[in-house]
Amino acid sequence: MKKWTMPLLLSCLAACQQTTDNGNTQNNLNIAGVNFVEQVKAQTGKTVIPYQKFTLDNGLTVILHQDASDPLVHVDVTYHVGSGREELGKSGFAHFFEHMMFQGSENVGDEQHFKLVTEAGGTMNGTTNSDRTNYFQTVPANQLEKMLWLEADRMGFLLDAVTQEKFEVQRETVKNERGQRIDNRPYGRLNERVSQALYPAGHPYSWPVIGYMEDLNRVNVNDLKAFFLRWYGPNNATITIGGDIDVKQTMALVKKYFGSIPRGPEVDMPEKKPATLTADRYISMEDNVHLPLIYMSYPTVSVRHEDEAPLDVLSSILGGGKTSLLYKNLVKNQIAVQASVSHPCAELACTFNLLALPHPVSGKNLADIETIIRDTLKEFEQRGVQDDDLIKVKADMEANFIYGLQSVAGKVSQLAANETFTGNPNYIEQDIARYANVTKEDVMRVFNTYIKGQHAVIMSVVPKGKRDLIARVDNFTPPKRAITGASQTSADDLVLRKATDNFDRSVIPAAGANKAVDVPSMWQKTLGNGIKVLATQSTETPTTSMLLRIPAGHYYTDKDKAGLVALLASMLNESTTKRSAEQMSNELDKLGASVYISPSDQYLNVNINALTKNIDATLALVNEKLLAPAFIESEFARNKSNAIQGAINNKKDAGYLASTAYSQLLHSDNIAALPISGTETTLANISLNDVKAFYQQQVKPYNAQLIVVSNLEKKAVENTLNVFNDWQGKGKELAITLPKPDTKMGVIYLVNKDQAAQSAIRIGKRSLTQDITGEYYQSYLMNFPLGGAFNSRINLNLREDKGYTYGARSGFSADKFAGFFTASAEVRADATDKSIVEFVKEIDRYATSGISREELTFMRNAINQKDALKYETPSAKLGFLAQILEHDLSPDFVKERAAIVENISAEQINKLAKKHLQLSEMLMVVVGDEKTLKPQLEALGYDVINYSI
Structure with missing residues (x-):
């Protein structure tokens, strides 16, 4: 069932902080080039995230939300471009640019974006879907100007830094991401195959967000630059800033860094394009899975259509947990191990999806499961909608919305999404109304309109060699993809837009004073x-x-x-x-x-x-x-x-x-x-x-x-x-020892996975048990530059330099009884041996040569400035308090740790590295195709032992 983003609330939340009249009163910032649009304040009895909205002369939309509850800020830049705005034969560009936007710009060095945000004590990421791409950072409030400088530099000064070499490395990274998340994952290609069958050729939702690798292989760096120039202008972007901010100062900084960036081409709202089917389309595929799966997808409407809300309610009744009809008819009686219904919605189209995995003991094939699902739809038609169905959905809406307001990131992302897709950050109440007003009759109407007697794509995924389990013989083959010729974009075809400034953008803004962060009382x-x-x-x-x-x-x-x-x-x-x-x-x-x-x-x-x-x-x-x-x-x-x-x-x-x-x-x-x-x-x-x-x-x-x-x-x-009070008693105390094994070290244990698209690597040994301020914690600090951050040595080598993996890391993990040091990654199958060579090189080099002065400073800054993010949400507070209770700590342990970070020397770190990073004391586990990998790994000089679990 869909996770609701807009629930029913009956009163202003505590997060609103004040009760005032709502109005579009003029804001008196008096900043040239900044245009005030509206101010929405909290109101008693209404659901509001207070904000002020502005535009710059270049079309950039700016939304500011003040929340002084924690000394941090969240910055979100959303571009109204996703895979749905790509051209046929040039898929994956939007997602590819999500990667390229972190690779440095004219005034930001390679990998420097990651380094600056991490060193500031912040977190960051970017995401792409069919309709938008967003980039976001949560940092201590004193780091706001630096974040605006970073985001502005990649909005207005990216392309000169996008080289063919970076393009090729990130292309490999995207291939690794696809391998890890899709090709090497059970049922990973399900959505891709269903979309091919559901939408007509050329429909922007007919290809996956990550794209087809043959498209990325065919184009050059200038094709990507042309895509950026078309869609990444300020007039197609919204920057939303929330947290402990001063509105006037923040807008002055936004104007300074973004105001001179030229507009891009004009962007119109895309046309709604729900799919239509004239007959059921049966498709199937064999996969490296244990259980077969059936997936039925009906085309419906588009996001925020008047029928979206009742369709969501219908999905809850049919497949939303233990009270649903599919659970009763399939899971409870062990006909299926899993069954669910969802109604995901996007800007152009939505789908109503029913999924089930038959239980082997039931003896049912996918045709049998399809029959039960269709009978369940008939049962719903007779059952109708009950009072509790509507009560549950509206309660779930209310709860999920309030939980979404527990972090400034949650509030900012809500404002940003509403602005991007509706032009109104304050769209909350309209959303609330359409769910609150859903009636039983509405739910029955949409069932009759979009499900009963309608056609679907029915996908069967079966284990290899088990085609006899499919629901029905395939009756649909997607048309062959139209592939364009060789790329025609050259550097001469690009019309670059350049900003003219009266300040030096190459100067990294200094952070203000770090605001004190109070440990929760x-x-x-x-x-x-x-x-x-x-x-x-x-x-x-x-x-x-x-x-x-x-x-x-x-x-x-x-x-x-x-x-x-x-x-x-x-x-x-x-x-x-x-x-x-x-x-x-x-x-x-x-x-x-x-x-x-x-x-x-x-x-x-x-x-x-x-x-x-x-x-x-x-x-x-x-x-x-x-x-x-x-x-x-x-x-x-x-x-x-x-x-x-x-x-x-x-x-x-x-x-x-x-x-x-x-x-x-x-x-x-x-x-x-x-x-x-x-x-x-x-x-x-x-x-x-x-x-x-x-x-x-x-x-x-x-x-x-x-x-x-x-x-x-x-x-x-x-x-x-x-x-x-009535719960009484005492259980047995835990008596356990976990001795180190006599397993042979310095060798590779190879676990076979036939035809694996990627290999999984684990390198490590038994190590320290957990402590809070002792050697275990100090070893965590020691590992930080090696494999504990995005821009650590291991990740930069294997991901950013070599393109072998989507991500590589190392670290210490432990409880009171046992601990490990582990380096790990999922890597391209054809780069397994090379990846091990690089892992070994980096671990050995760090153990031998130790930490650099720059890395020591980076580690100190990154860890000691994280405090603002440690206690923001209830979930974060739960984790912090659980640590105190588990180890019987005084809250002062935070200060003790901060002192350790500040005072630990390079000599101490290097001593720990030599002690804990001896490769001769480690073993390696590799999971991949044994026939291919074993001779390659033996060629590296290792004893390779076949292992099975």
Whole structure:
């Protein structure tokens, strides 16, 4: 089901901060070339993200949102161009430019964008979809001017820095991204194939956002530059800035850096182009998967069409969780391991998609599943729409919108999207109205209009050699792609736009004084039943988030029954003695609350998110889940069977194979060597009685940890927690040792994955256990320049210089019992041996020669300026407080760590590097095509040992 972005609210949120009249009053900035458009203020009873909107004379739209709750800013630049504005035969350009925009510009050096943002203590990224490309940074507030300088330089001064060499390296990076995310992933080509069949040839949604590699192989750098000149003008962009800002100062900076950038060509809104089908189109493909899959896609409308909202409600009824019809008819009775419905919408078109994966024990093929899905649609027609269907959707809308306001990034991205696609940042209330006004009749109308009796693309994905499982013989073949001739764009064809300035853009703006960041104030208490509580108040949104950690994790179980805690978590998410699983899900949905129980190594985790007005009702349901699980045999059988199928299916994923083999090799024969989710063998050993016995033994409150972030004051939180008073008892204490294994080091363990498009690499060893301010933390600092940041040595080498991978990294990971140093990447299959050579070179060079002075400064700045981002959202606060409770820390540990960062010397770091980065103490795991890789790896001089899991 769609994640709602626009829910119903009945009053102004705390984030609005004030209650004033809304109006388009004139703003008195008096900055030449800056045109005031409107100011939208908070209003009681209305849902508003307050902002001011301006335009520059060159057409750039500027939206500013003030939020002084944290000393940080979020800068988003959205260009109204995605893959939907590419030309036939020139796919992938929009996504390609997302990569090129990080490769330096006229005044920003190669890789310097990453370095400057990271060194400022910030985070950043860029994303591309069919309709827009955006670039964003979250940084401490004193770094705003530097971010505007960076964004302006790549908007107005990029092309001279785009070289053929950079083009070719990033082309390889994009190929690696496609390999990792699509070609080497089970079912990875599903959406690409469906789009080819759904849309007519030449439709801008008929090709994937990442593009076809043959298109990128055929064009040259000037074709890309022409695309930039067409779409990346300021008049096709919106810059949205939110956080701790001064409006007048910020607009002066925007004018300074962006005002002189010339307009680009005029851009019109694209024409809506929903697909139309005159008959069902059956297509299929074989893939390296364990389970077959059927996917039915109906064309519908376009985003914000009047029928989008009722279609979303319909998708919820048919396939939105345990209360849905597909769940009842396919998953609950073990005919399918998974079934869902979605209604994704884009600017030009939307689709209504139904998906299912049959369970092997059911004996059903995809034709059988299609029949059940079509019968379910008939069942809906008879059932109709119930009151709870609408209540749940509107509650989900409200909750998701409020959660989206918990970060300044969430608010900025909402404003930016609304402006880009509607021209109105304050489109929230229109969106709210169209969902709030959905009626039962609307839902039935759209069902009859777009689904009943209509045609779809029906895609079958089956394991290799299993074509007998497809739903129906293919009756559609997409027309052959029209391929243009050789690129005709030359440098002489490009009409460059140059800005004229009265200042020197080559000077990097200095950051202002770093604003103090206060550690959240907190209070601590132990409940009468032994639960340790650590809580803080956060008043930005009317929400309560909790993390309950019960000492009942994976490490408490026997290795022969690995996966037991995962099955227990699944059962606690099922029926209670008072409610069926469907009834429980229905009640939580109507509250707009989420409760998710999951296993980890040491804990059974209960994650709770609720609107504060519903927290008492939500915790009553949590308490019921914990104290009164029904443990129904049929539910256990279904969850166990699904878990076994998941374990088998995981073996189709190279990353899973690599991580699992790596863990097995670096642990002795104990529970830590096995995945938390279990294996096919260990799961088969587990009975419902095993789960019940473990529950009775271990799911107890004594020594559990409860972390709370709420807008409630302490007394109100304490009253809320009284719901747990009847829960009593103490589980067994954890007694485990994880000795180092006698596994042979200095060799390569090769796990076969036939015809893998990429190879997964893990290089490492057992290392330090976790500490907060000791050698483990200091080793984290040591590794930062080697593999702990985007512009680390390893990533720059393998990704940016060589184009072998989409990303490479190294780092230390640990708990109280064991730790690892690991370097990892998923690399092009044909560059596996070369990638290992580069990994070894970088690790050995760093161990031998140590850190540079520049890297030491970079590390200090990057880590010590991150504080503004550590505590912003409830989720971030939960993680911070959980660390304090787990290690019994004083909040002053933050200052102690900052002092370590500031004072650690190059000599100390180099000593740690020599100690912990000895390659002779490490092993390597490689997952890929054994026939091809084994001779190549042996040619490097390594002993290569075949390994299977």
